Amino acid sequence: MQGIYTKAVHAGEEPDPTSGALSTPIYQTNAYLFPTPEEGARRIAAEGEGWVYTRWGNPTVAALERKIATLEGGEAALAASSGMGAISTALLTLAAGGDHIVAPHTVYGGTHHLMASELPKMGIETTFVDATDPENVEEAVRENTRILYIETPGNPNLDIVDIAAMVEIAKEHGLHTVADNTFATPILQNPLALGVDVVVHSATKYLGGHGDAVAGVIVGSEDFIKKARSTVLRHFGASLGPFEAWLILRGMQTLPLRVERHSTNALAVAQFLEGHPKVERVFYPGLPSHPQHALAKRQMRSFGGMLSFEVRSGIKAGEEVMRRVRLCTLAVSLGDVRTLISHPASMTHAPNIVPREERRAAGIGDGLIRLSVGLEDPSDIIADLDQALLGI
Numbered sequence: 101m102q103g104i105y106t107k108a109v110h111a112g113e114e115p116d117p118t119s120g121a122l123s124t125p126i127y128q129t130n131a132y133l134f135p136t137p138e139e140g141a142r143r144i145a146a147e148g149e150g151w152v153y154t155r156w157g158n159p160t161v162a163a164l165e166r167k168i169a170t171l172e173g174g175e176a177a178l179a180a181s182s183g184m185g186a187i188s189t190a191l192l193t194l195a196a197g198g199d200h201i202v203a204p205h206t207v208y209g210g211t212h213h214l215m216a217s218e219l220p221k222m223g224i225e226t227t228f229v230d231a232t233d234p235e236n237v238e239e240a241v242r243e244n245t246r247i248l249y250i251e252t253p254g255n256p257n258l259d260i261v262d263i264a265a266m267v268e269i270a271k272e273h274g275l276h277t278v279a280d281n282t283f284a285t286p287i288l289q290n291p292l293a294l295g296v297d298v299v300v301h302s303a304t305k306y307l308g309g310h311g312d313a314v315a316g317v318i319v320g321s322e323d324f325i326k327k328a329r330s331t332v333l334r335h336f337g338a339s340l341g342p343f344e345a346w347l348i349l350r351g352m353q354t355l356p357l358r359v360e361r362h363s364t365n366a367l368a369v370a371q372f373l374e375g376h377p378k379v380e381r382v383f384y385p386g387l388p389s390h391p392q393h394a395l396a397k398r399q400m401r402s403f404g405g406m407l408s409f410e411v412r413s414g415i416k417a418g419e420e421v422m423r424r425v426r427l428c429t430l431a432v433s434l435g436d437v438r439t440l441i442s443h444p445a446s447m448t449h450a451p452n453i454v455p456r457e458e459r460r461a462a463g464i465g466d467g468l469i470r471l472s473v474g475l476e477d478p479s480d481i482i483a484d485l486d487q488a489l490l491g492i
């Protein structure tokens with residue numbers, strides 16, 4: 101079996117059969133020639149191979165789908181126009197009105213909104229629990245529960261959910277498991293190998309890796325992906341365009357190298373922050389002080405590029421760090437080559453978006469700062485954070 105570096109470079113791609121081009125061409129077309137009316141009718145009826153219309157398939161997008169399926173160790177994959185497109189397509193393929201989902205209370209904000217406010221309009225309800233304790237999950241399962249949703253490491257305080265324990269609960273109750281593997285990437289964690297049914301990603305983040313495209317992917321069994329493509333993707337239409345697919349595909353060729361470097365940089369930054377007088381607490385699964393360090397070591401190969409830390413003296417101090425950083429870039433998103441910094445309490449989780457008490461209950465403190473550690477020299481990232489912290 102090939103190693104992960106080889107798979108990242110070669111899987112899903114081969115020289116173009118018509119020109120010999122080594123880089124997968126961008127098939128910038130929305131429709132494809134039918135050689136005969138009968139062949140057109142056959143393809144539209146989805147009875148066989150052959151391209152029809154880019155909303156339900158495109159050769160560049162298909163190369164990306166093959167590559168991520170190989171890296172995640174799944175039978176098949178489906179690309180979507182964003183991470184949210186992938187998550188909503190996966191959930192709507194598995195659940196219908198009257199069904200129920202159990203999910204961690206620390207899922208990505210967009211996923212939380214989808215589950216708390218949009219899916220209920222279709223009769224799909226979600227119970228959010230602290231999923232770091234499997235007992236809470238077990239207790240939330242109802243007669244009509246269909247999906248156990250996992251996101252680990254979690255956003256923004258890097259909670260770890262025990263994937264194997266979740267799979268065990270799901271098996272016992274006949275639930276589908278869906279895992280958001282965006283933070284870990286297939287390089288550090290393979291939920292399918294631990295028994296999860298479906299993996300979703302915001303490919304916008306580490307898979308693309310350069311902060312220049314928005315995309316999502318779903319990986320699962322051949323049957324599941326076929327169903328998702330022919331029902332929800334085809335008719336809700338969250339399809340990925342070929343140019344974005346090509347950007348993600350190119351990014352993925354260097355995914356193992358980047359993730360390795362993101363991880364070593366993040367560990368160095370986390371260790372520095374842990375010893376800083378202006379820092380109350382650091383959340384990074386690679387630090388022995390992380391309450392779930394042992395679990396993280398068991399289910400991840402390394403600990404990734406995301407960390408958060410709590411500055412002493414709250415909201416004002418958090419905002420002040422945002423104002424003082426020079427190299428770290430004040431922006432949302434993550435998994436970029438650049439180090440990105442954000443302050444949830446005054447930005448993504450500001451009081452007009454998430455009530456203060458709810459935010460605090462989810463473990464997001466007033467002075468919590470989230471860092472997506474980039475690929476710069478760790479000494480430069482550290483020097484920038486040090487000058488910003490010493491100024492507050």
Ligand SMILES: Cc1ncc(COP(=O)(O)O)c(C=O)c1O
Pocket residue numbers: 182183184185208210211251255280282283301302303304314315316433434
């Ligand atoms: C863990 C996680 N999942 C999903 C998403 C949604 O992805 P997208 O912005 O590509 O729709 C994000 C976005 O930040 C995320 O952090």
